[in-house]
Amino acid sequence: MKKLVIYLMAGHATPELAAAAVEGGADVVELGFPFSDPLADGPVIRRAAERALVEGMRTRACLECLARTRELAPDTPLVPMTYAALLEAYGWERFAAAARDAGANSLIVADLPAGERPELRRVQLVAPTSTDERLRLAAEQTDGWLYLVTLTGTTGARDDLSPALAGLVERARAVTPVPLYAGFGISTPGHARAAAELADGVVVGSRAVEIADEGPGALRTYVASLREAIDST
Amino acid sequence: MTSTAGLFGTYGGRYVPETLVPALDELEAGWRDAQNDPAFHDELDVLGRTFAGRPTPLTRAERFAPRKRLYLKREDLLHTGAHKLNNALGQAVLARRLGKDRIVAETGAGQHGVAAATVCARFGFECVVYMGEEDMRRQRPNVERMHLLGAEVRPVEFGTRTLKEATSEAIRDWVTNVETTHYLIGSCVGPAPYPELVRELQAVIGREARAQFLEAEDRLPEVVIACVGGGSNAIGIFSAFVDDPDVRLVGVEAAGAASLGTGRAAVLHGARSSVLTDDDGQVTDAHSISAGLDYPGVGPEHAWLRDNGRADYVGTTDEEALAAFRELTRLEGIIPALEPSHALARVRELDEEDVLLCLSGRGDKDLAEVLAH
Numbered sequence: 001m002k003k004l005v006i007y008l009m010a011g012h013a014t015p016e017l018a019a020a021a022v023e024g025g026a027d028v029v030e031l032g033f034p035f036s037d038p039l040a041d042g043p044v045i046r047r048a049a050e051r052a053l054v055e056g057m058r059t060r061a062c063l064e065c066l067a068r069t070r071e072l073a074p075d076t077p078l079v080p081m082t083y084a085a086l087l088e089a090y091g092w093e094r095f096a097a098a099a100r101d102a103g104a105n106s107l108i109v110a111d112l113p114a115g116e117r118p119e120l121r122r123v124q125l126v127a128p129t130s131t132d133e134r135l136r137l138a139a140e141q142t143d144g145w146l147y148l149v150t151l152t153g154t155t156g157a158r159d160d161l162s163p164a165l166a167g168l169v170e171r172a173r174a175v176t177p178v179p180l181y182a183g184f185g186i187s188t189p190g191h192a193r194a195a196a197e198l199a200d201g202v203v204v205g206s207r208a209v210e211i212a213d214e215g216p217g218a219l220r221t222y223v224a225s226l227r228e229a230i231d232s233t
Numbered sequence: 234m235t236s237t238a239g240l241f242g243t244y245g246g247r248y249v250p251e252t253l254v255p256a257l258d259e260l261e262a263g264w265r266d267a268q269n270d271p272a273f274h275d276e277l278d279v280l281g282r283t284f285a286g287r288p289t290p291l292t293r294a295e296r297f298a299p300r301k302r303l304y305l306k307r308e309d310l311l312h313t314g315a316h317k318l319n320n321a322l323g324q325a326v327l328a329r330r331l332g333k334d335r336i337v338a339e340t341g342a343g344q345h346g347v348a349a350a351t352v353c354a355r356f357g358f359e360c361v362v363y364m365g366e367e368d369m370r371r372q373r374p375n376v377e378r379m380h381l382l383g384a385e386v387r388p389v390e391f392g393t394r395t396l397k398e399a400t401s402e403a404i405r406d407w408v409t410n411v412e413t414t415h416y417l418i419g420s421c422v423g424p425a426p427y428p429e430l431v432r433e434l435q436a437v438i439g440r441e442a443r444a445q446f447l448e449a450e451d452r453l454p455e456v457v458i459a460c461v462g463g464g465s466n467a468i469g470i471f472s473a474f475v476d477d478p479d480v481r482l483v484g485v486e487a488a489g490a491a492s493l494g495t496g497r498a499a500v501l502h503g504a505r506s507s508v509l510t511d512d513d514g515q516v517t518d519a520h521s522i523s524a525g526l527d528y529p530g531v532g533p534e535h536a537w538l539r540d541n542g543r544a545d546y547v548g549t550t551d552e553e554a555l556a557a558f559r560e561l562t563r564l565e566g567i568i569p570a571l572e573p574s575h576a577l578a579r580v581r582e583l584d585e586e587d588v589l590l591c592l593s594g595r596g597d598k599d600l601a602e603v604l605a606h
Contacts, residue, residue: 035515087514149252
């Protein structure tokens with residue numbers, strides 16, 4: 001069965017939203033810990049991060065959000081996603097330990113490429129521009145699954161699923177048996193189905209963050225539509 | 234890629250999304266190749282002399298600081314009006330060697346944007362410059378210049394609307410267009426190899442100044458002083474004296490943007506450096522009357538020079554910079570940019586007498602701002 005990963009920005013309403021996403025069929029929830037200067041993010045997630053910071057979602061508050069989410073979604077893998085600056089300030093091992101204690105199953109650091117700090121267990125990202133050697137390295141170092149960034153660009157919805165995904169999946173499969181989940185630019189059930197046909201799982205971020213603004217009900221419905229699309233492959 | 238490459242002590246590194254790693258590897262390889270190629274150095278030398286106006290003079294300032302023997306390295310006389318062109322020319326040649334035909338750049342005061350637009354006109358590249366909306370307002374002439382040169386200037390309308398956001402947007406553009414595009418970064422910041430690359434391209438300032446000072450005074454300066462925003466003119470002039478232990482190095486920041494004075498170790502724009510952040514690593518606002526110094530980060534090599542004691546870093550307020558701007562203008566007949574005015578403001582209180590200051594740019598772009606204060 002293909003996996004559905006939903007990304008949500010940490011916030012006061014997030015634990016309930018995460019629970020709604022799980023009810024809708026999400027297998028994994030990524031929790032964005034906002035950073036003031038998120039290089040990998042397009043306007044939707046960047047604005048969500050700004051709002052979260054204004055709301056007071058500093059590292060401590062994000063860890064509390066994670067812990068509350070763990071209570072509401074006890075069986076769902078939870079993965080904080082953030083930028084190196086937060087770990088640098090908190091202490092790299094200290095952050096990893098605190099996240100684990102709060103219920104995290106792993107971690108994603110968007111600006112810490114494979115090969116850097118290999119001792120920090122995390123889900124590695126690869127991109128269409130990654131060389132085969134880097135695919136191999138990332139796969140060796142990744143924690144559980146490999147995050148395939150489908151396009152050359154930042155996060156954000158696009159009209160069509162990136163044509164670069166098929167080639168990236170093929171190259172990644174050639175060097176590793178690790179599960180491959182595709183993300184960036186996936187927003188509609190159509191995109192999700194097309195991506196799930198190629199990969200082992202699908203990550204939806206920006207569109208989920210937008211719909212989450214409409215409340216848990218809307219999010220549950222949206223996630224259910226993605227679930228249905230993925231399950232039809 | 235090794236993880237010890239691109240480090241200055243514990244600063245530097247490559248904190249970037251995976252998408253950019255192959256581009257940085259390609260840039261690094263192309264840069265090493267160019268460094269070992271006499272034709273590259275010859276080409277830069279010819280461009281420097283015939284297009285940019287090198288060597289720039291070393292001017293003895295007689296009246297500004299009467300108790301000092303003050304020499305000004307005149308990067309204000311370089312084509313486009315600031316030291317930025319040294320770096321833009323070198324990176325344009327590199328971009329051509331790498332087969333790129335689109336340039337993306339960030340700019341604060343607009344001098345680097347103008348330099349980038351200038352080299353793109355000269356080399357026939359497409360040029361996109363990101364500039365904070367607030368900076369566009371306070372550096373209007375440079376915006377107009379970039380347009381005339383054929384560059385597209387994209388305003389950045391969120392956050393502080395200054396250099397920090399312009400840099401982030403330039404990087405996001407590069408992430409999106411990495412196969413066709415070279416990111417022509419304007420200072421010695423960013424992921425490796427940029428800090429080293431930019432230093433090497435600005436090192437011509439130091440090489441020339443050292444020879445000129447020796448010719449004028451038959452000895453080395455006692456102190457070399459320069460303003461520090463990202464830090465490229467400073468690192469360029471410092472580089473010729475780093476191995477001379479009797480030459481003190483002083484970097485001058487804007488007091489409201491004192492990344493080295495009041496910042497802490499953090500990650501911004503691809504490098505670990507000294508940044509104005511809160512306890513959580515969130516970047517805080519910088520404030521400076523001068524757009525080119527209004528940046529909460531700084532080149533990682535400066536953080537290292539500070540920590541190992543090789544260079545001292547001090548601050549200058551907006552008011553002090555404005556006063557120094559006016560004094561140099563009235564006493565020497567040179568209108569400095571607001572950025573090096575910060576360094577000028579600290580000259581009279583230096584212990585040393587033989588002073589070499591990098592006058593990194595001219596002040597035409599600042600007239601409206603100065604006259605409004």
